[in-house]
Amino acid sequence: MKKTKIVALAMSVSLVLGGAYIIDSKTNIAYAEEEKTIDQQMEEKEANIQKLEQENTKIDKEVSDLEKGLENLNKLNKELDVLTAEADKLYDIYAPKYEEWEKLDNLVNEGIAKRGALYEEYAALKEALAKDPTNEDIKAKMTAKSYEWSDQNKKVNEDIKKRHDQKQAMEADEKAYAEADAKYLQKKAEVSEEEKKVKGISEQIEEKKAIIKDNSRKINVLENQRKTLEALKSKEDEEIAVDDNEDGDKNKKPLDQQITDDKEKLDKLNEENKKQNDEINKLKEQMAETTSLRKEFEELKKDRDAKYDTYVNTSNELDKYRMEYSNAGKLKTELANSYFDAKNKLKENPNDEKLKKDVAEKLKAWQENNKKMEEADQASQKAEKKLLAADDDYKAINKKYKEFKADLESKEDKNQELEFKIGLINKKIKKNESKIKSLNSKLEANNTKILNKSKENANKEIDENPNLSKEEKDNAKNEIAKADSVEKVKDELKKAKALADKNLEKSKKLAAEQLADAKEDAKKEIDVNPNLSKEEKDQAKSEVSKADSIEKVKDELKKAKALADKNLEKSKKLAAEQLADAKEDAKKEIDVNPNLSKEEKDQAKSDVSKADSIEKVNEELEKAKKLAKKHLDDSIADEIARQKKNSYKENKDTDSQSYAKLSEILSTKNEEKVKTTKKKHLSAKTILNLKKAVARNKTVVKAAELLLDIAPQRVAKVRHKLVKLIKESKELIKLAEKTLAEYEK
Structure with a gap:
């Protein structure tokens, strides 16, 4: 576990359990400097729960008050939905009729144009007849053209009547749609104005609801912690009762039995702490890494907000186009009526140039307004599609945002619960360590009594041994004085006895032992000598x-x-x-x-x-080889760059020259052809030339392959030659490398 994570864990535990915490540098366990009893902690948890519940009640009332401020907006939005549906329904009725009228209008305009063209043809024939009055052919053509003009004029008048009838038929629908659209736009303006008034209220409501939800999560965590503390208190009460019974019996037992019992307790406590540390490690492994998830969540939130802004902007854009369409629709009827009024006046005075100009201007204004209306309609349709896409994008990312948030909060809650459990276990470990310290102190005191008595008896036995000199006795007693356990005292006493026995036999075995020791030492010295086989x-x-x-x-x-x-x-x-x-x-x-x-x-x-x-x-040799390889790679890269540059700049003649030059280079393989020679016949100069030839041919082969790759059309006529030369050069390179490899074995 990294130190940073341990410090973070200690901080988290301090928040959960209360009090200041420190880190044990050996065990990485967080300990409280100011201990709180379980009862105090339970009271603290209950107080925190009540505080959070009171805060939720207060915020819930604030949310209710804010939601009242949105009632009028919700009402206006419902009215707007009704008006939108009504306008769309009327438009669906009006649109087909308008399209039919537009077709008739186009038909009338085309008929008028055709009628004018027939009249001009008739006038030309009339002028020709005036120059040649006896020309029967011209007379016949003029008569036929007169009938043709008359038929066309009749058809134009019929189409004009149909157009007029269609306009009258759709006027009521057009008016109904215009009125419905005006109501929609008016209501839309009211909604926009109301949204400005209540701007920020929805966000405030969402924020306060988020606080309530977060507080509820905290309450749930605190409830679980309080239950855990209750279970821990019950277990602790049982342990206190057991310890009290044991303390009442311990003074009745002999010293040796007390030491044995205390060792068993010590082993039990150490084993318990080991298990608890293992449990802490398991809990730490269950903790999720939420720092990166929290950053990812913040980025997701930014993306969600951006997509919401896109949705709002697109909605405003759609409203703008709808307003343009509505304004153009209102003008449409007015401009059409104005145009038809001017046209009727022109019929009464067909030669009035001022009226002709007025008709043309009103027609142009009407047509331009129709174009604006059509453009606004097309823009509205595009904006509607864009709005639907923006709505889908926002819904998708908002769903992901909510799921991610729920998952992150779940992991953070779990981490907090795990940190709380770790804190409780650490407290238990600290309590056990306090018991261990007390037992160790008691064991040390009892062991010291037994050790001192053991030393006293051993010194007496050494003093009474007749086979030890004064110096040997003093040395043995000094070693016994240094002993820190009864076992070591026994070992030193055993050594002293062995020395006494050795002294007894020393006179008989001294010479043999010295010789044997000398031989053994000599053999050992020989064995460890690294320069002998x-x-x-x-x-x-x-x-x-x-x-x-x-x-x-x-x-x-x-x-x-x-x-x-x-x-x-x-x-x-x-x-x-x-x-x-x-x-x-x-x-x-x-x-x-x-x-x-x-x-x-x-x-x-x-x-x-x-x-x-x-x-x-x-x-050093490998460094030189790497440097040489780098130079070779750089040369190839430069050649490739040059070939690419030339392949786009040079014309067909230059390509032929490049190929000729390349062929000349590749042909040098015949001058450097490798001969299969036995190792003893290859001179240093031959080997050097052979390596140079291999390096040059490899470079040229790569250049040729590059030319085939980047300029295949320009070298198409000589491609088979290049391929053949590359193949032969590769075979020679392979043969040369094989010869060099055999030589270097």
Whole structure:
């Protein structure tokens, strides 16, 4: 568990249990500096619950008062819904009739235009006849055109009547729709005005309801904590009764029995604390990580608010287009009537230029208004679709927001409950540790009494032993004085007795023991010598075993050491030779690398020369190889960039030249063709040239492949040649690399 999380846990526990808390640096357990009894904690929980319930009652009344302020808005919205449905219904009745009238209007205009064209044709024929009065063909055509004009004029008048009848038929529906739409817009304005008055009330209601919900969650958590405290108090009362009974009996028992009983209690308490710490760890594992979830929730809230703003803006945009459509609708009838009135006047005075101009202007105004009305209608339809999409988006993210919030609050509540349980367990652990401390103090005092008595008896026994010298007795008693347990006193007494027994036999076995010790020490020294082989060690130990005096043992040990020193010198010389060979090989490999400059090779070889181990030599060689590979990769990248640039800039002739140049480069493979040669026939120069050839051909092959990739059409005529050359070059590269690999084995 990280320290930061432990500190956070301690803070959370302090909020749940009350009082200041500290962290034990060894156990990472939070302890209260100011303890509260379970009864005090239960009273505190009950007081907090009552406080939250009172706050909820107060806020609930505030919500009721605020909701009254929304009653008029809700009423207006319901009225607006009714007017909207009514206007939509009337529009559905009016729209088809208007479309039919519009078709007739277009038909009339087309008929008038056709009639005018026939009249112009008739006038032209009349003028031609005036120039050639005897032309029977012109007379016949003029007569036919006159009949054709008459038929068209009759059809135009019939269409005008139909249009007029259609207009009269739809006037009532048009008026009804216009009135319904005006009522809708008026009511919409009233709703908007009311929304401005109560702006913020809905948000206040939501905020207060959220507080009530949050307080209810807290009350639920506190209720669970209070129940847990009740169960804990009941268990604690039982433990106190058991402890009182045990305290009444303990003074009647002997000291040894008291120590045994106290140890059992101590083991039991330690085991209990271990289980409780395990329980804490399990509870910690159940805790959810909510910090990142809380951040994610805040981001989701921002997204939800943004989508709500989009919905509101789109709704306002739709209202704007509807208002434009309604205003244009009101003008439509007025402009149409004005146009028809002017047109009727023109019929009475067909040659009045002023009336003609007035008719044209009124027609233009009517048509422009119709266009505005159509554009507003189209914009309204788009805005409606946009509003539906915005509404769907907001509903979807609001649903996700509510689900996420509920899940987050559930996890935070669970964490708080777990922290509360951890706090209670920590209190139990602290209480047990207090008992453990008391038992340890008692055990220490009783053990000290027994230890002192044991030391006194041991010292007396040592003093009475005739086979120990004064110095040996003093040493033994000093060791006993240092002993911190009865077992160690017994061990030291046992050692003293063993020494006394040894002293008794010492005169008889001294020489043999000294020789045996010398042999053993010599063999051990031989065994631990790292510069002797197993056979050499076995041989030396065999000679030591045969020695019949300490002097001979020393001679054999000296011989073994001399052999080890000689072996060490050989090892050092061999290591130096291997290091020198490794450096030489590395420098050669650096020298033949075609992708390193002279300065880079010199620097790399200098670093190799400074290396004091084969591992470091290999490290410096690997650095040089990586640098060379980087240069090669950079060269390929530059070539690719150049090829890409040229592929878009050069014309067809330049492409032919590029291909010719590439073919020339690839053809050099024939000059550098690899010969399969045995290792002993490859000179250093041959190997160097072979590696250079492989590197160059790899670069050129990549360039050729790039050309095929980025300019396939421009090299289409020579593509088969390029493919063939690339294939042959790859085969040569493969053969060369195989030869180099066999040589380097």
